[in-house]
Amino acid sequence: MNGKISQWKDDKGFGFITSEDGQKVFFHISSLTTKGRRPEIGDTVVFTSKTDNQNRLKASSVAINSLTKANKYQEHNQVEPKTKNSFDYILILTLITSLLFTAYTYFKSNSVESSIIFGIPAVIALILLGREKKPKNSSFNCTKCKKIERYDTRTISAWNRGFTHLYCNACHVQWLRNNPRQEKNHSSNKSGGCLGAFTLIVGTSLFGGYSVLNWIVQTLI
Ligand SMILES: [Zn+2]
CATH class of the missing domain: 1.20.58 (Methane Monooxygenase Hydroxylase; Chain G, domain 1)
Known part of the structure; x- marks a missing residue:
């Protein structure tokens, strides 16, 4: 089921999801399946729910959409090997x-x-x-927003590591905010x-x- 986090008490570790059909579903941090950060109000989620013994709806697994997308983005990009000339x-x-x-x-x-x-x-x-090699073209299309952007040290470095789908700086900053733990891997740069x-x-x-x-x-x- 799809829904959106409508209430979240970070100190207590629980909140409520409002499902697409308007139902309010209780969820606890322990049912969260995505990693990277804690839930925030406004996150869209995919979840499964069941009724507990007091007949209340309770989410049994909750995945934050932006985090699952980020993970997919990562998996799908490290596929092409570095080309040899x-x-x-x-x-x-x-x-x-x-x-x-x-x-x-x-x-x-x-x-x-x-x-x-x-x-x-x-x-x-x-x-x-x-x-470190330089890509043939001086610019690329952002995978997310399709904007044409020139290569800089970050994207050249990513390109060298075999990434074929690159993000523009704005999308990259957005992505880093959703994946704070990845930052150290992505700022590494060979001179x-x-x-x-x-x-x-x-x-x-x-x-x-x-x-x-x-x-x-x-x-x-
Ligand atoms: Zn972009």
Whole structure:
């Protein structure tokens, strides 16, 4: 049954739901099935009710609509994996080649010092694979209100974590208010440092490449 919380005594932990057909139904906090926050007057709810031994209507399970919707939103969004571009495949190739060379050099020379250098590109490739990426489009449509909004650090970060349905800032603030416990997960943000890492990988690749070349030349001669 659908209804709306018409009375709520937060200190006592009980209140009343006015059902769609106008009946007043008693409910206690223990019958609440949604998590995240306590009930508030005006919340729309879905509930089941039964009559108690004094013939009064009593709700046996109460779900606050805005909280069930928020949970659904969360479940449905963490589905699409992070997309890989060609640069990622180069990185994966670098990673594998680097590890193979490290292992091969180690087995051949039996010396950690001379083989460890081939492992450096692998480490850098790993770091870069976990980097923050930018979406192709500069703006997105809010899933909730359909407004077009430009990407900012929060939405880019969410996009990087595989979210495909994004909320605009206004809807996000609204969502946070309904889900206060989620705040710490959503404000976490990796900072760029992309240029520095890029310089590092180019430098190391050149150096690593030179070492490999040197090694091949020496093996052949
Ligand atoms: Zn919105």
